[in-house]
Amino acid sequence: MTKVDTTPIAGQKPGTSGLRKKTPVFMGRHYLENFVQSLFDVVGAGGKTFVLGGDGRYFNDRAAQVILRMAAANGAARVIVGQGAILSTPAASHLIRLNKTDGGIIMSASHNPGGPEEDFGVKFNMPNGGPAPEAVTEAMYRRTTEITAYHILEAQDVDLGRIGRQRLGDMAVDVVDPVAEYAALMETLFDFPAIAAMFGAGFRMRMDAMCAVTGPYATEILENRLGAAPGTVINGTPLPDFGGMHPDPNPTWARALMDEMFGPDAPDFGAASDGDGDRNMVVGRGIYVSPSDSLAVLAANAHLAPGYRAGLKGVARSMPTSAAADRVADALKIGKYETPTGWKFFGNLLDAGRATICGEESFGTGSDHVREKDGLWAILLWLNILAVRKQPVADILGEHWATYGRNYYSRHDFEAVATDRADAMMAALRASLAGLPGRTVEGMTVSAADDFAYTDPVDGSVSQKQGVRVLFADGSRIVYRLSGTGTEGATLRVYLERYAAGPDGLHLDAQEALAPVIRAAHTLADIGAHTGRSDPDVIT
Numbered sequence: 001m002t003k004v005d006t007t008p009i010a011g012q013k014p015g016t017s018g019l020r021k022k023t024p025v026f027m028g029r030h031y032l033e034n035f036v037q038s039l040f041d042v043v044g045a046g047g048k049t050f051v052l053g054g055d056g057r058y059f060n061d062r063a064a065q066v067i068l069r070m071a072a073a074n075g076a077a078r079v080i081v082g083q084g085a086i087l088s089t090p091a092a093s094h095l096i097r098l099n100k101t102d103g104g105i106i107m108s109a110s111h112n113p114g115g116p117e118e119d120f121g122v123k124f125n126m127p128n129g130g131p132a133p134e135a136v137t138e139a140m141y142r143r144t145t146e147i148t149a150y151h152i153l154e155a156q157d158v159d160l161g162r163i164g165r166q167r168l169g170d171m172a173v174d175v176v177d178p179v180a181e182y183a184a185l186m187e188t189l190f191d192f193p194a195i196a197a198m199f200g201a202g203f204r205m206r207m208d209a210m211c212a213v214t215g216p217y218a219t220e221i222l223e224n225r226l227g228a229a230p231g232t233v234i235n236g237t238p239l240p241d242f243g244g245m246h247p248d249p250n251p252t253w254a255r256a257l258m259d260e261m262f263g264p265d266a267p268d269f270g271a272a273s274d275g276d277g278d279r280n281m282v283v284g285r286g287i288y289v290s291p292s293d294s295l296a297v298l299a300a301n302a303h304l305a306p307g308y309r310a311g312l313k314g315v316a317r318s319m320p321t322s323a324a325a326d327r328v329a330d331a332l333k334i335g336k337y338e339t340p341t342g343w344k345f346f347g348n349l350l351d352a353g354r355a356t357i358c359g360e361e362s363f364g365t366g367s368d369h370v371r372e373k374d375g376l377w378a379i380l381l382w383l384n385i386l387a388v389r390k391q392p393v394a395d396i397l398g399e400h401w402a403t404y405g406r407n408y409y410s411r412h413d414f415e416a417v418a419t420d421r422a423d424a425m426m427a428a429l430r431a432s433l434a435g436l437p438g439r440t441v442e443g444m445t446v447s448a449a450d451d452f453a454y455t456d457p458v459d460g461s462v463s464q465k466q467g468v469r470v471l472f473a474d475g476s477r478i479v480y481r482l483s484g485t486g487t488e489g490a491t492l493r494v495y496l497e498r499y500a501a502g503p504d505g506l507h508l509d510a511q512e513a514l515a516p517v518i519r520a521a522h523t524l525a526d527i528g529a530h531t532g533r534s535d536p537d538v539i540t
């Protein structure tokens with residue numbers, strides 16, 4: 001056992017979901033070790049059991065060995081590791097819960113590209129399987145600014161390719177199949193025979209795993225267990241650099257899937273998932289399903305799947321997500337919740353049994369089966385709904401809008417903006433809030449404007465400054481916030497929403513329907529003058 005002296009490393013502050021930095025930063029002297037020791041100092045390691053795995057990106061394998069040696073030196077009793085150091089984020093969450101462990105460490109920068117010059121990340125999940133709450137990540141951050149030593153065992157690498165128990169010093173290392181338990185959980189929630197029958201009758205699907213962690217899960221579940229045609233899953237082998245792809249399932253980065261779904265020989269259903277398998281994009285033949293609409297459709301139809309037959313306790317969405325899910329919650333007469341961005345804010349609602357289904361506009365949906373968003377879960381729930389309703393995706397969406405009205409929605413991202421300029425824009429916007437109500441822009445009158453603050457209804461904790469909201473009298477809304485997951489400069493996210501009750505105007509192009517809201521967003525925040533940008537880099 002070795003104690004290595006170290007000096008605090010500045011800037012190890014976890015963001016929306018864990019600590020994310022450029023890979024060379026993480027590989028820098030003592031950097032990973034500094035953070036992992038701080039993590040163990042805060043949560044305690046002595047005698048404890050943890051889950052460990054990652055999305056397979058560059059440095060995943062080396063980092064796993066370092067974390068194992070540090071866990072052993074810090075006195076952990078046992079670590080359960082996915083074979084090859086692979087675990088999707090939802091599968092890790094499930095293993096933490098199933099084995100009643102003291103938490104888990106997930107190595108991922110999620111949807112950020114991977115590789116020697118791209119991004120790496122580490123996040124800690126609590127014994128409930130969910131991301132560490134702010135109080136814990138803040139404590140870890142404070143610890144990174146203080147520590148003077150870390151503990152690491154001098155030992156050979158553990159053979160992470162071999163399933164079964166090995167020892168590392170006094171610690172047990174259990175290498176497990178990363179897919180098996182997760183797939184078994186999915187079988188308890190969904191009607192596999194009905195979905196299999198649909199595939200058997202010729203239903204065609206394309207699943208783009210984007211060379212990230214979902215590949216093995218999707219191949220086993222969709223092709224092996226549900227009988228989807230071989231080749232349904234593409235880009236199914238996790239690669240250290242994700243094959244050069246940007247593993248973010250949205251219309252920009254999953255372009256090939258979009259082209260296929262809008263092309264002449266489109267399959268019935270398309271889906272994609274992100275680096276660590278917690279996000280999903282779903283596409284019907286010739287129709288894109290916005291994540292906010294997907295959440296609403298899933299909430300309205302979840303009772304069609306065996307795992308949700310008893311109905312939902314409530315629906316929670318992040319604040320920037322459209323209000324489409326609220327309309328479903330109202331119709332079902334169940335609870336609805338609006339939380340800050342980031343899955344950690346759903347944990348208490350799920351634990352307390354107040355919400356069953358949660359979602360974010362950023363292609364994340366999930367339920368109380370784990371404490372993370374779950375890409376493949378959402379895709380399987382869609383498949384279960386399609387198998388029962390026997391309608392194309394376009395018809396399901398059309399009927400949904402006809403029933404509830406349509407919340408036109410889009411997010412515009414301005415990436416790699418100079419941090420000081422982005423901060424100055426947000427500061428000016430915050431300073432202008434009091435004067436906004438009553439002002440008319442693009443023919444719409446501002447009815448309220450604030451900086452979103454959230455009081456957790458379960459533990460009473462308060463999270464301030466979670467994004468600027470501008471609400472208009474006609475129900476339209478603009479939200480501005482800065483990303484907490486970027487690794488280069490600042491990313492400004494502008495969230496745009498407009499409600500149409502129908503029946504006219506239900507089938508417009510979203511960007512067209514939102515045009516006045518988009519112009520208003522630029523005017524109110526003076527985005528061009530502050531950032532030097534007039535057009536977003538990514539539109540979802």
Ligand code: VG1
Binds near residue numbers: 017278279342483486
């Ligand atoms: C983004 C999304 C947020 C999501 C987070 C982590 O955060 O907006 O909804 O929870 O990524 O997702 P931000 O701070 O960049 O807006 V994942 O799939 O990267 O773990």
Ligand code: CO
Binds near residue numbers: 111
């Ligand atoms: Co992710």
